[in-house]
Amino acid sequence: MSTFGSHFRVTTYGESHCRSVGCIIDGCPPGMLLTEADIQPQMTRRRPGQSAITTPRNEADLVEIQSGTEFGITLGTPIGLRVLNKDQRPKDYGNKTMDLYPRPSHADFTYLEKYGVKASSGGGRSSARETIGRVAAGAIAEKYLRTAYNIEIVAFTSSIGSISLFPPSTTPSTNPAFLNLLDTISREAVDSFVPVRCPDHSINDAMEKLVGEYRDRDDSIGGTVTCVIRNVPTGLGEPCFDKLEAKLAHAMLSIPATKAFEIGSGFEGCKMPGSVHNDPFTAAEAVSTVGTDGQQEAAPNPFAPKKPRLVTKTNNSGGVQGGISNGAHIYFTVGFKPPATIGQAQATADYDAMDGILEAKGRHDPCVVPRAIPIVEAMASLVIMDAVCAQRGREAMRALLPNLVKDGEQLTR
Template identity: 45%
Template sequence: MAGDSFGTLFRISTFGESHGPGVGCIVEGCPPGLKLCIDDIQQELDRRRPGQSKISTQRKEPDSVEVLSGLLNGVTTGTPIALLIRNTDQRSHDYDEMSALYRPGHADYTYQQKYGLRDVAGGGRSSARTTAASVAAGAIAKKLLKERFGVAIHAWVKSVGALQMTTPAEQVDISMIESNPVRCPDAQLAEQMQSLIEQTRKDGDSLGGVVECIANGVPVGWGEPIFDRLEADLAKAMLAINASKGFEIGSGFAGTEKRGSEHNDPFLIKDGKVQTEGNDHGGVLGGISSGMPVVFRVAFKPTATIAKLQRTIDVDGNAIEFRGRGRHDPCVLPRAVPIVEAMAALVLADHALRAAALLRD
């Protein structure tokens, strides 16, 4: 199976399945001398792990990370960093009846057709369980970006269903993101979102929404023209996350409603630096960071596994009705927040190293 590696200089390769012994990754390209401890990685995994609240899946996984190589006395050595997260709460029997059918909204059919077989339990490799490995790797990238380049990445839930924040990304109170289970920095709206998610779960259904992300401190010059544009790599990273269905940067699709005279961000000098008056461009021009905050949004579909009766077919092509079983999030948005941050960190760390290499040349 191809497609399990990501990045150029800061590169990761992930492995593992939802109901296998565990998931993990190999991180290559992290420079030597970076202070790093298990807690740096564990705190990010704790934000993503299941069973955090009544609005997430009740699968109980501690997501305890083991660092097998690449660290010596709390400092990176420059060699590959191997990370392992063991699975401890698999209930594979929940998926027994699913082996004979194709679940709506899942990868059952496409995996079966491509590979001639599929891992029924939890979706195997197609499960969001595999994002634990990406978050672990992303934690290292976040530490590198903060310590070596002064870059901070924060994401939050912007919308759930029709409930949507309207506060511009640059004005969001970052300190409020972790103040509630939804991870929406608008406290009043977060309560409404939580109530909606709880009611939707009782209805046996699910919800989608949007995660917004901002990267502050990104300097001018990260990103490569044409095929390695910064926003193109961010888009690939975000659309590689399970259940993601859309990506937009800066003004995104809303920018199509403006004229050029309204959308162009005028340049100016502020505090002795070149900046732009607005940030409709989302911090990227011509595929290269402009020095303004990098702002983007990721759309996530409603969780595919629901308790409502649905129509599908079995593996012999017979029409049947099916009701989802197992432990699943009624809305993936709250747990998607650290995943979005991790994937953004992997992209930015990679481009940071590429820009540094260019300066050395």
């Protein structure tokens, strides 16, 4: 399906070389200031042609708001977003050899098996070009989350090939340097480490060199993106089948070229005893009831983000317990495979099962990881936004009911 979300619903459209790509967003709250300037920065971070280690396809990816706002204010009606494809070159893909062969590890064969027809140029809907609509919608969700809850979502490159920001043998959730990075990393800092976006100068340079070597050999390489979500209110997530980490995994593994997802301590946590892995609780710092203007607030706002009365001393859980956010940082890592389309000649078989040689043409990234960072952030925004809508709707309905008391004991709160 091309729709993601239950309350904040995003439907993307478009193929790699059609006239435009974009999305329709249904469920955006009314009354929020919104213009293209709020969306374009993330589009620019995702666009092709950013450096020598990305595809040379030259697209500005300028987003246009088609509906759902008036005078720069959201109306609560569906928001239409469009990005024109200007640097289309379907002829780069439409040669006789490529028409005969499904590209190894690409979606040509599976799309044809499923639909009985496939796009003749690029990857069609399987192309990363489809993610433009996700990034645009994610920017809108993120603006609401930042405005209403001060939620911050930051992703960065954590490995490319065998080069890792932190040694693979370490457990990230117990690594002080990693935990400090989660506390402090910003998008501005990430983008200062060009072009790979790994927040360590020497490792970033080594990664850039490695990607360049694969590019020069007409080959590709994969890697991982780590993402942290800060200031998440407690209570988000819908057990049992829509647990918050399950929705995050769903969202991340829907991104093209993804092959792995882990949250919190991840696979390394499986090696730890429960006595080490458990996250003990402790009292949270007192929450001030003084408003931003210095005046005492008359009454708590029932729609304001909930403050945890307890916090965990450690965060091996990655901010989610029982499928519900506990107020700690949510952090996870997504694995991206090497891009399937490479320039090397490959021994394979054609659609008639005859052996042959395929040498793919076109413009492709030797590594998708640096450009995947805003896509990961966007999908995280959509998951959290949808969870906020579900939880706040539940709380609003609960607020209309009286608290239940039995024998002097309050049963509900």
